[in-house]
Amino acid sequence: xxxxxxxxxxFYSMVLAGDxxxxxxxxxxxxxxxxxxxxxxxxxxxxxxxxxDLWCAAPILEPTTMVGSKIHFWATGKNCCLPRGDFxxx
Numbered sequence: 797x798x799x800x801x802x803x804x805x806x807f808y809s810m811v812l813a814g815d816x817x818x819x820x821x822x823x824x825x826x827x828x829x830x831x832x833x834x835x836x837x838x839x840x841x842x843x844x845x846x847x848x849d850l851w852c853a854a855p856i857l858e859p860t861t862m863v864g865s866k867i868h869f870w871a872t873g874k875n876c877c878l879p880r881g882d883f884x885x886x
Contacts, residue, residue: 813858817868826869832858834871839883852877852885 805824813832820826839854854877856869873885 811869813856813869814861814865815868828856828869829858832856834883836883837881839877839881841877841879843879850875850877850879852883854883854885 803824806822807825807827808820808823809827811820811826811828811832813828833856835855835857839852841850841852843850852873852875853870855867856871857867871883871885873883876885877883
C-alpha cells in the first residue's frame with residue numbers, strides 16, 4: 797500500500813477487537829478501546845527465505861475474548877518478534 801494512502805486513509809477510534817473486520821476494510825489507522833491488548837504470548841514470526849527478515853504478527857484481543865474465538869485484528873511488524881511467543885513491534 798502506498799505511503800500517501802496510509803497517511804490519508806480513514807482513521808477509526810473506539811474500535812472493539814471483536815468487531816467484524818469487514819466494517820473497517822478501508823481503514824489505515826485504528827485506535828482500539830482502552831482495555832484492548834496485543835497478545836504478545838501468541839505472537840508468531842515467519843522468516844523470509846530470501847533476505848532473512850522475520851515477519852511478525854500478534855492478535856489484538858479484548859479481555860473477554862474466548863479461547864477459539866475468531867481473531868479479527870492483528871498487529872504486524874518486521875524483525876520485532878521471536879518465532880513464537882514474543883512481540884515488541886511498535
